Structure formats: structure tokens, C-alpha cells
Amino acid sequence: MFRKYLRTIRDAAGWRFLLALAVIVVVGLSEGAGLLLLVPLLQAAGVDTQQGSVAGLSRLVARGFAAVHIPVTVVGALLVYGVVVTIQAFLQEAQTLVSAMVQQSIVVSLRTRLYEAMLGANWLFLSRLRSSDLSHALTGEIDRVGAATDQIMSLAAGALMTLVYIAFALRVSALMTLAVMACGGILLVLLGRRSRVSHEAGEAYSRVSTALYAAAHDHLAGAKAAKSYGVEGRCMRIFNDVVHELGRITVRSTHHYARSRAWFTIGSVTTLSVLVLVAIEGLALPTASLLLLVFLFFRLMPRLAAWQQGAQMAKHMLPSLEVVLDLERRCRAAAEPPVSSAKPISLTREVRLDHVSFRYDPAAAFALEDVSLRLAGGTTTAIVGPSGAGKSTVADLVLGLLAPASGAVLIDDQALDANHMAAWRAQIGYVAQDAFLFHDTIRANLRWACPDASDADLDRALHLAAA
Incomplete structure (x- = not known):
């Protein structure tokens, strides 16, 4: 399903998707620049940064500062940090904007494609479908695909940031970093079942939300009949059942997210505590290396937790893409015969x-x-x-x-x-057996059949219809 989604985003967003990825990469690099500034701040605080693996980072920062003629002092580090954060803020603004462009490209593409497929389908096929199912696919289901796109773009940004932190941590202590990555991987595998549950809950949500949309549409359309027979209470019971079922599915999904986050947090804190103890007692890391590792790991684990939760939410929403693409496929399979050469009659x-x-x-x-x-x-x-x-x-x-x-x-x-x-x-x-009027003026409704009709033409049509 995820590969199908990537093909959809590639076809719909095109260059916008590539631009979004490029901006995400640049934002990640700016995050790396910000991390490098920890070294001169530690040095200014009196921590020896010339020992162990941090010494190489210290020399790299010193060369960078010398290139722009800024002294490696607290003031110089804070000045550079301010510039980096300012650039980062504008880059994140650009990332938000481009991600929104990608999201809306997919939403607009899916909506126009599906609507075109519906209009092109033969009437026999359309008459067998509930109009509320078509409306729900065009609105609610595609909105969920858009929300999934936003989650996936955030996942891409989070993954790159995570790689930046891992790269720095590897430079400080490869052994410790590999141990943390192994423990994080084990946690993700153990929580993998909850991702499958999220996908199943997403399928249930699509099914029940479609039923809710149908109930609202049918009961409101039949409100006159319901009142005339005095069965408003029965309509209310049916509607309540669907609403409460959708609520239960939403609560169960939220519970899965919360439980996964809780277990991941507990596991990551336990892992970090043990590894920090090992680093202090067993590896005898220099103070600067230890401080950097603790900072990096405690920034890394929440990102992994957010990534895992975001992946669950995306899996919960992606079943809507299956619904939309399946409906589009069925509509196109039921398309009216192609016209080889339009002829007058x-x-x-x-x-x-x-x-x-x-x-x-x-x-x-x-x-x-x-x-x-x-x-x-x-x-x-x-x-x-x-x-x-x-x-x-x-x-x-x-x-x-x-x-x-x-x-x-x-x-x-x-x-x-x-x-x-x-x-x-x-x-x-x-003139159909059950007349349908668009929510518009009488003039606009009459001109659906003949957009160029004059007021005199409209008056004549109304007279002929005894309206």
C-alpha cells in the first residue's frame, strides 16, 4: 500500500515533492550546524573538548569560525547560533509551505481524477451505488489521504533529523550509538504489531464513517417521510448506533497510540539510563564526549518515539487511499463506450x-x-x-x-x-420522476440544461411547464 501511495504522490505532486525533499535535506543540515555549536559552548563553560573523539569536532568548528573571522568565544558561538536559528526558522517556514503544496496537490489530483471517473461511468453502474458513498469518498476519504500525506512529510523530516543526530553520535562514540540504535530497533519491532492494529482500525474507521455519512444523508433526505410516519425515534436510534461505533473506533485508535508512546518512552528511558551508566563506569568516556552523547541520545529518543507514533497515524489513514483508488478503478472500468468520431443526429x-x-x-x-x-x-x-x-x-x-x-x-x-x-x-x-434542484436560483437551475438561454427563453420554458 505504501508503494502505491508513493506512486500517487509522485504522479500528483511531481516537482513539488522533489522540492519538499530538498528543503527537508537543507533543514536537516542546518540542524547539524546547530549541533556543532555545542562544542564551543562546552569549551567556553570550561569543559575540555580537546580529548577523545570530540577533539576532531572541536577542530572542525574552529576552522569554520576562522573562515568567517569570528573568534571561538561564548559571544561568537551565540552570534553564530542566532544566525543558524534564524536561517532554520525561514527554512522551516519554507518546509511547511512546500509540504502543504504537496498535500494539496495530492488532494486536488485525487478529487479531480475520481470526479472525472464518476462522470465518465455509465448510468447503470452509478445507479447501483449510494450517492452518499460517492460524496464521502470525494470529501472525507480524500481529506484523510491529505492528512496522511502531512504525516508522511513530517516522518520524512523527522527521519532526516534522526540521521543527523545518529551521525553526530557515531562520531562521538560508535559503540554507544550502535547499542542505542539496536535497542531502539528492538523497541520498534516489538511495537510493530500495534502498527498493524492501526491499519486495521483505519479500515474500520473508513467503513463506519461511510455508514455515518450514508445515515445522515438518507435520514435527512427522508425527513419528510420520517415525520409523516412518526418514526423520528427510529432514525435517531440508527444514527446514534453509527455515531457511537465511530466514537469507539476513534477511542481504541487513540488508546493504541498512547499505549505505544508509553511503552516506547519507558523502554527508551531504561535503555538510556543503562547505557549512560555503562559509559561512565565501563568506557570511561571524556566529560565532553559523555555530555554530548547524553544530549544527543535524549534528543534522539523522543524523535524516534514521534516517528513511530506518526507512522502509526499514517497507517491508520492510508486505508482511505485504498477506498478512493478502488472506487476510481471501478468507475473507469464502467466507463461509457469511447467516442471514435462525434456525429450529429x-x-x-x-x-x-x-x-x-x-x-x-x-x-x-x-x-x-x-x-x-x-x-x-x-x-x-x-x-x-x-x-x-x-x-x-x-x-x-x-x-x-x-x-x-x-x-x-x-x-x-x-x-x-x-x-x-x-x-x-x-x-x-x-424531467425526472423526482425533480432535483441545485441549491441555487431558479435561473441558475434552468440554465444547467442550456447555459446560453436568454430571459425570454427561461420565461417560455416556465410557461410551458406551467410553473
């Missing part, structure tokens, strides 16, 4: 169904079977029958929303196929 005589058969599912009975029907142009035709007789199916076939399993829909003897579909639909005025 016009109606002057008749619309005819010629031995048309259609069923909504290959395993189901035919909704229409071997139906032949003539709808004369310039006349009004009413199709009457009981519910389920196929009246709406005939209308959808004439509109081109459905394609016959056999037979053909003919417009003046021209078969209605993919190449003629756009021209045909542009000529159709369709």
Missing part, C-alpha cells in the same frame, strides 16, 4: 425501439424483453403501466442512459450509439 420522424431487451443484472429477469415501440415525432406519447413494468427503463433507453442488451434504439432509422450520444443528449429535455 436529429429527430424529424420518430424514435423507435426495435426488438429491445434489457436487464439490470445478468442474473436477473429481463426488465424489458423483445420490446418494439414507435414514438412519433411532434406528438405526445404516454406510457402507462404498473410499477416495475419498465416505463422508466424505456425512458432511460431513449435518453441513452442505458444500452440495450439486444436490439437497438433508432432515431429516424439511425442507431443511437456512442458516436451520436453527445448530439442526442444535447437535444433532450428531461
Whole structure:
């Protein structure tokens, strides 16, 4: 799943992703420069920095200060430190901005791709899906992918900072550093199971949040029916069940994060205490080396803990990417037939169904079977029958929303196929059984069908509809 995510971020963010990585590297280098300034501060505090492995770092800092003509004193070290922190602040601002650009690149890319796939899918496929599931994927699920992106960018920055600290620690004492890394690795492995639990909890969160979205959508859409039957209490019970289930999943996930952090903190403090004791009693490290190691290790372990927790949170959110990509794949698999050459079509005589058969599912009975029907142009035709007789199916076939399993829909003897579909639909005025209005003005709703309509055209349409 993570490889699939990296491909997604590469395709969506492009150069922004590379820029974000470059900024993260520069921020890491500035962190390293700040760490080097500990050496002259220790020296100014009276600690001997000319013994052991710290002596090499001390000489490196001295050459750097000499290159910019700054004396190696407390004032000089503080001056350089102020400059480094200022540069670091601007770099971190840039890192935040570029990370946000990467995050929004992925969100925008996924939303536009998924919406395009939905619009391109055939009506039969879309009619089988709940509209609330589509809306939730476009909004809530993709927002979670964006949050996962933010976590992963933070993980990348944290990993680089960790490497900087490890590099310095290795320079001071390779043996001690390797021991700390081994203990940290063991802790991460032991907590690995909780990462798997986070992924499972993320899948459950996606499933139940989709159910919550559907419940809210369906109950509000059916509020009139619920009130007319006096079943508001039943709606409330169903909604409450879903809300409380989502709450339980969230609390369980938070508990996993907190428990992992607690065990990692306990393990890291125990490890550091033992290793510092070994360094003092067994290795007899110089004071400067010991102080640097203690500082580096106590800065390193919280970063590892934050990295481990961030990885858990990312795993919790990444199942949303699976939901979005799977829905996009299914929509594209159900795309309407491609248009090889768009052609005009016009109606002057008749619309005819010629031995048309259609069923909504290959395993189901035919909704229409071997139906032949003539709808004369310039006349009004009413199709009457009981519910389920196929009246709406005939209308959808004439509109081109459905394609016959056999037979053909003919417009003046021209078969209605993919190449003629756009021209045909542009000529159709369709009033659905359940009228739908966008949350906008009447003028804006009328102009959905004909954006260039004048006010006179709108008045005429309203008059014809007796509105």
C-alpha cells in the first residue's frame, strides 16, 4: 500500500515533492550546524573538548569560525547560533509551505481524477451505488489521504533529523550509538504489531464513517417521510448506533497510540539510563564526549518515539487511499463506450425501439424483453403501466442512459450509439420522476440544461411547464 501511495504522490505532486525533499535535506543540515555549536559552548563553560573523539569536532568548528573571522568565544558561538536559528526558522517556514503544496496537490489530483471517473461511468453502474458513498469518498476519504500525506512529510523530516543526530553520535562514540540504535530497533519491532492494529482500525474507521455519512444523508433526505410516519425515534436510534461505533473506533485508535508512546518512552528511558551508566563506569568516556552523547541520545529518543507514533497515524489513514483508488478503478472500468468520431443526429420522424431487451443484472429477469415501440415525432406519447413494468427503463433507453442488451434504439432509422450520444443528449429535455434542484436560483437551475438561454427563453420554458 505504501508503494502505491508513493506512486500517487509522485504522479500528483511531481516537482513539488522533489522540492519538499530538498528543503527537508537543507533543514536537516542546518540542524547539524546547530549541533556543532555545542562544542564551543562546552569549551567556553570550561569543559575540555580537546580529548577523545570530540577533539576532531572541536577542530572542525574552529576552522569554520576562522573562515568567517569570528573568534571561538561564548559571544561568537551565540552570534553564530542566532544566525543558524534564524536561517532554520525561514527554512522551516519554507518546509511547511512546500509540504502543504504537496498535500494539496495530492488532494486536488485525487478529487479531480475520481470526479472525472464518476462522470465518465455509465448510468447503470452509478445507479447501483449510494450517492452518499460517492460524496464521502470525494470529501472525507480524500481529506484523510491529505492528512496522511502531512504525516508522511513530517516522518520524512523527522527521519532526516534522526540521521543527523545518529551521525553526530557515531562520531562521538560508535559503540554507544550502535547499542542505542539496536535497542531502539528492538523497541520498534516489538511495537510493530500495534502498527498493524492501526491499519486495521483505519479500515474500520473508513467503513463506519461511510455508514455515518450514508445515515445522515438518507435520514435527512427522508425527513419528510420520517415525520409523516412518526418514526423520528427510529432514525435517531440508527444514527446514534453509527455515531457511537465511530466514537469507539476513534477511542481504541487513540488508546493504541498512547499505549505505544508509553511503552516506547519507558523502554527508551531504561535503555538510556543503562547505557549512560555503562559509559561512565565501563568506557570511561571524556566529560565532553559523555555530555554530548547524553544530549544527543535524549534528543534522539523522543524523535524516534514521534516517528513511530506518526507512522502509526499514517497507517491508520492510508486505508482511505485504498477506498478512493478502488472506487476510481471501478468507475473507469464502467466507463461509457469511447467516442471514435462525434456525429450529429436529429429527430424529424420518430424514435423507435426495435426488438429491445434489457436487464439490470445478468442474473436477473429481463426488465424489458423483445420490446418494439414507435414514438412519433411532434406528438405526445404516454406510457402507462404498473410499477416495475419498465416505463422508466424505456425512458432511460431513449435518453441513452442505458444500452440495450439486444436490439437497438433508432432515431429516424439511425442507431443511437456512442458516436451520436453527445448530439442526442444535447437535444433532450428531461424531467425526472423526482425533480432535483441545485441549491441555487431558479435561473441558475434552468440554465444547467442550456447555459446560453436568454430571459425570454427561461420565461417560455416556465410557461410551458406551467410553473
